[in-house]
Amino acid sequence: MSTEVKVPTLGESVTEATVATWFKKPGDAVAVDEMLCELETDKVTVEVPSPAAGTLGEIVAAEGDTVGVDALLATISEGAGAAPAPEAAAAPATEAPAAAAAAEVVDVMVPALGESVTEATVATWFKKVGDAVAADEMLCELETDKVSVEVPAPAAGTLTEVLHAEGSTVEAGGKLALIAAGAGAAVVAPAATAVPAPAAAAPTGADVENAPSANKIMAEKGIDPATVAGSGRDGRIMKEDVLKAATAAVAAPAPAPAAAPRAPVAASDAAREERVKMTRLRQTIAKRLKDSQNTAAMLTTYNEVDMKAVMDLRNEYKGLFEKKHGVRLGFMSFFTKACVHALKEVPEVNAEIDGTDVVYKNFVHMGIAAGTPQGLVVPVIRDADAMSFAEIEKAIAEKGAAARDGKLSMADMQGGTFTISNGGVYGSLMSSPILNPPQSGILGMHKIQDRPMVVGGEIVIRPMMYLALSYDHRIVDGKGAVTFLVRVKEALEDPRRLLMDL
Template identity: 55%
Template sequence: MATEIKAPTFPESVAEGSVAAWHKKPGDSVERDELIVEIETDKVVLEVVAPEAGTLSEINAEEGDTVQSEQVLGILGAAGDKPKAADKGEKSEDAKAEAPASDAKPAAGGKQHDVKAPTFPESIQEGTVASWNKQVGEAVKRDEVLAEIETDKVVLEVVAPADGALAEIKAEEGSQVASEEVLAIFSEGAGGDSAGSEAAPAESAKSDAGDDEKVGDKILAPAARKLVAEHDLDVSKIEGTGKGGRILKEDVQKAVKEGSAKKASKPASAPKQAAAAPVVEGERPEKRVPMSRLRQTIAKRLVQAQQTAAMLTTYNEVDMGAVMELRAQYKETFLKAHDTKLGFMGFFVKAASEALKRFPDVNASIDGSDIVYHGYQDIGVAVSTDRGLVVPVLRDTDSMKIADVEKTIVDFGKRARDGKLGIDEMQGGTFTITNGGIFGSLMSTPIINPPQTAILGMHKIQERPMAVNGKVEIRPMMYLAVSYDHRMIDGKDAVQFLVTIKELLEDPARLLLDV
C-alpha cells in the first residue's frame, strides 16, 4: 500500500519552504522514522521522516523546488516495490540493475559504488564540481583524488573508494551539487584494457550527455562548451570523437594542447559611416567564464560589510628599522633553532595581540543588538590564492611564540594554495591582518571581515627621508591602516590601538617585557 510523504505543517509565520536535500533516492529501502528529506524555510531546516518502513517509489518535489505546508513530496511503497520510471521514459536505477546481463555494457565486472559529494557543514548549502581529475574508464588507485568540489569556503576532495575506474559521471564540471549527492558510479577492478575496447568511449559519451549545444554543424557536450569558451576556440576546427561526431571535453583539451583550433585573426575594417572612430588593428580577444563560488562569496561578503558597518579607516606609519635589525641579527640562529624563517608577520601578530588586550572594543564583535567581548585573541591572516582570498585563523595568539606564528602562517599559505585548508580553520576569528605590501601596495583601505569590528592593513616598506632628532635620515617606513566599525569602536580607541602597534614594533623589546 502506498503512503504519501508530506511536508511538515509550517508555522503561521512561514509561508513556504524549499526542498534542501533528499537523503534517499527511488528504490531505496527506509526504516520507520528514518530521515528521508530536509525542507529549508527562511527560519529553520525541517526534517521529514518515514511514516513507516518501506521503499521510496516516487519523488514529486525535486531538490530546490518550492513547496507548501503539507504538500506531497513523494510516495512510499511497500518493501521491495520497484520505483516508478521517470517521466522522460528513462529506467530507474533499480530497473537498470535488474536488466538482463546480456543487455548491460558495464565498464568493468567488479562491484559498483556510488561516488558521493562530501557531507557539507551546516554553513554550506551546496558546492560546485570544480574539476574531474579522472575520466571514465581510466584506472585509479584507492584514495586517489577523483574530483574536487568547490564551496564558498574551501575545496573538498572526492577520492576513489577502491582500486578500479569510473563507470559513469553524473555531475559534470561546473554543475552545482548538494551534500552527499551522487557524483558518479565507480566500478572496482576496472580501468585500462579491462574496461573493454567499447566501454570507455561509450561511457565517456554518456558522461558528457546532458544539455548539448549545437554550434554550426557541431554538437558540443556541456564540459566541452565550457572549455571552448575559456580558451576562445574555433569550434569548426575541433574534431569530435563522440557519438555522431559529438565534441567531448577530451577533444577540446587535445585541440588546446596542439593549438589547432585557434581563431583566425580578423582584419580590421572601419565602415564609412564610422570613419570618425579610431581603427583598431589585430585581435581583441575576450572570454567569459562563470564566477567561481568562492569569488561570489567574497564579493557578497565585502559588499555586505560596507553596507552594514559604519566603516572608517585611520592611518599611521611605523619605522621598521628596529624589527629589520633584529631580523638581520638573528635570522640564521632563528632558522637553525626553529626550522623556519623569521618574517615580519610574527612581530605584527604579537603586537596586535598585545594591543587587542589593551583595547577590548577592537577585539569585540556585534551580534544583532548585542556586543560580544572575546576574552581571547584569534587573529585571521589573509592569504591570496588563485581561487581568491581566504582567511585562516591563528588561535590564542597571545600564548603563541613568534616561531609558532611563522610556522603556522607558512603552513596556511601552502595549504591554501593547494586547496587543503579545512572549514574550521577559517571560522571564528576576532581580528584580521592583511598584507598588501607583498604585492607592492604602498597604502590601501582594508575592508572589515564580518562579524569582526576591525582589520589591520600592512603595506610595503619604503625608504623615505624622515626627521629624526632634528636631522633628516633615510628610514624604512611602512604605512599602517586600521579599518573599524564606528558603531562599536570610537575614533579615539581606534587611533590609540594603532599607535600601540606602532610603538611595539618600533621598540620590539616591549613585546618581551610586556610594557
C-alpha cells in the first residue's frame, strides 16, 4: 500500500511554493514524521514530514519545481521496507518532530491593533524557539504607529516556530508563531537547538546544496555565495539570506559621498557612529509633524501669565484637595479649565477643516501631550468641558501612567479637539508648538520663572510663564487667536473668573 505526500497548507494568502531540497531519494527508508523535503514560499520555509513509515517511492516534484497547496510531491510504500535505523541515527532530530505532532499546535495570532490600524512591526521577541511558555505569558511586543501591543501566549506549551522575526511587518489577524501545547510539548526544544549545530560545520567543506531560488538570485545579482550567511538546514543559503545580503550591499555604499570630503577622518568617525532604525512610533511622529507644517497655515502668538494667583490658590487648598479626592492638585487642571473657558468664546480654535467645510465641535476632548521613552504621545481627556478639577486631575494621572508604561490604547489617543503641551517640565522657557492635525490649535506651557514686573506702578518679583498658541490661520484669524490667549491669561491670573464664567 502506498501513501501520498502532499504540499501542506502554506499560510494565509500563500498558494504556491518552490521545492527547495529533498533530504531523501527514491528507495530510501523513512520513518514517520522524518523530514522528506523543504519547500520555500515568499515568506517562510516549510518542512514536509513523512506521513507514514516505509520506503520513498516516486518523487513527483523535483527540486526547483513550483507546486500548489495540496499538490502531490511523492509517494511512500508502506510496510516492511521501513528501516528503523535512520530514526535511531538521528534521534535528536526526529524525536522532537514526533513529539510535536503528538502535541496540539496552537497558532499565535496578531491581535486587534485598533481602529484603522492594519499593520505593526515586531519589536521584540521575549521568547525563542524551544522555550517553554505558560498561558498568557508575554511572547513578543508589536509596535504600531501609535502604541505598543504585547502578545500573550494563547496556551501553555513550547514555542516551536517563529514566523516573523524582529523588524518584520505583520498584518492584523496574521499568524506570528506556533506553540506545541499539551504534554508532548516539552520535548520539542531539542529540535530547535539541534538545527544550528550542523551549520557551524558547513564552512569546513561539507557539500551543502543551496535553495534553487537563492542560487538564481545570486547568479542574477552577481553575489558571491561565500559572502552570504546561510540560515537553512546545514547552513544552506535560503532566498531571504540572499535578499538580506543584497540589501546590505546596496545600503553600505550610501554614506560614501558624504564621507569623501573628509576622507582622512571618515574611518574613525564611522567607527564611533551608531545607526539605529527609527521605531514605527518615531516615524509616525516625524511624518505627522511634517504633514502638519506642510498642510496647515501655522502661526504662533505669544503672551505671558502671572502665575501667583494660581500658585497661592493651589498652596492653600492642595492638602484638603488631595485628602478628599485622593489625587494631587496640579497646574494642568487650571490650564485645562482655562482653555475650555476660552474655547467657548472662540470656537474656531476647537474646530477642524474637512475639505471645504469647517466642523465645529460642541464638546472639548482635550489632548495632553506627554513625553515617554518611546516618543511623544497625546492621550485624550474626553469631555473635559464637563469635568471638575478633581476629575481632570485623576484622568491626567491615569493617562500619564499608562503613557509611561506603554499601556495606552488607540482609543486613548483618538478624537482630540485641542491640545496642551507642557514643555516647562523640561525647562523650556519659550517654544512654538506644532499643531496636532486635524486640530486647529495647541497651547504651549513653559517654565515658571521669577521675573521683575511692574504692578501698580511698582517693580515686584512675580512667577511668570510664557504662553504660546499655535493655530491654523486657514480657519483661525489673528483676532480670534489673540482673544483666546488673552482669555486663558485672564482666567489664570484671576481663577474666580472660571467660577463666574467671565
